[in-house]
Amino acid sequence: MYKVETPQSDEEFEKYFAFRWFMLRKPWNFPLGSEKDEYEQVGIHRMVLDAEGEVIAIGRLHFNTPEEAQLRHIAVHPDHHGKxxxxxIVAALESVARTEGIERIVTNSRELSTPFFKSCGFEVVGEATTELGQLKREQMVKKLTELNTVLLHPRWCKELQDTWYETIPISEQMGIKIYRFTGRTLEVRASLNKNINLHGTMFAGSIFSLATLTGWGMLFLMLKEKNLTGEIVLGDADIHYHKPITSQPRAVCNIESVSGKFELLAKKRKKPFTLRVDIHDGQNPVAEFKGVYWILPPAEVKEDESVE
Known part of the structure; x- marks a missing residue:
């Protein structure tokens, strides 16, 4: 499972900038040092490390005005493309921008990167100045509205959100909402005020419901991506609580935690899927949920309904 880190030590920043130079400056024969600019001290830096602690992805955000932030230096090692x-990285930096009340994010994209930024919700608004004096770039912008918090497949996410509210009305009363979906990570949040007990913390039952729906939602979206259909039901679940939630309830499910064979669903066979959902209070981990879900193919659903 990959995790976004913030470089802290001199050694971490050295690796971070070395990777930026290697990916974004060396191919154009620019010297070491050319990878840095005047925004490094005030920028928001993020990176992803592999199992050996080597940098494999980076990105930076800085603020142009109180309303506008800018993404720069997004790079992923070629050996890790498609993951x-x-x-x-973009989601992590966008989250910072939203927390700071930013209304829009801009980026100047090379032509090869434009499809990537479009998939993240950016739109081309014009031409930008050339980079390094030779690379044509396009200016792109993303307005940070509640709807486009979802980075990938917003229509599917809206369908999932509507399904929850229509079939489980209490989920809307609990303030459960999809916060982001990257294709590999689904994050769902809930309102603490709507789920608070007499101790000023979140009800344990509400935490369980948040985790259950997040796991269910990840399978729903994975079925969409694989062009499959089926009825998702919770078979078994186990949750461990470590600390109470006192501020921002967050449930996160990563695709690496999902185990099951989707190819058997295409053969109209029901299959169990196991997954893990991590519960956070803001940035602090407070609970782990492990669920076993069954996905029933459409033919079996109809057969069961006829028996009832």
Whole structure:
């Protein structure tokens, strides 16, 4: 499972900038040092490390005005393309921008990167100045509205959100909402005020419901991506609580935690899927949920309904 880190030590920043130079400056024969600019001290830096502690993805955010932030230096090592790491970095930086009340994010994209940023919700608004004096770039912008918090497949996410509210009305009363979906990570949040007990913390039952729906939602979206259909039901679950939630309830499910064979569903066979959902209070981990879900193919659903 990949995790976005913030470089802290001199050694970590040295690796971070070395990777930026290697990916974004060396191919154009620019010297060491050319990878840095005047925003490094005030920028928001993020990176992803592999199992050996080597940098494999990076990105930076800085603020142009109180309303506008700018993304720069997004890069992923070629050996790790196709794993969603670029979107993971963008999502982490976008989250910072939202926390700071930013209304829009801009980026100047090379032509090869434009499809990637479009998949993250950015739109081309014009031409930008050339980079390094030779690379044509396009200016792109993303307005930070509640709807486009979802980075990938917003229509599917809206369908999932509507399904929850229509079939489980209490989920809307609990303030359960999809916060982001990157294709590899689903994050769902709930309102603490709507789920608070007499101790000023979140009800344990509400935490369990949040985790259950998040796991269910991840399978729902994975079925969409694989062009499959089926009825998802919770078979078994186990949750461990470590600390109470006192501020921001967050449930996160990563695709690496999902285990099951989707190919058997295409053969109209029901299969169990196991997954893990991590519960956080803000940035602090407070509970772990492990669930076993069954996905029933459409033919079996109809057969069961006829028996009833």
């Amino acid at each position: 969603g790491l670029g979107k993971l």
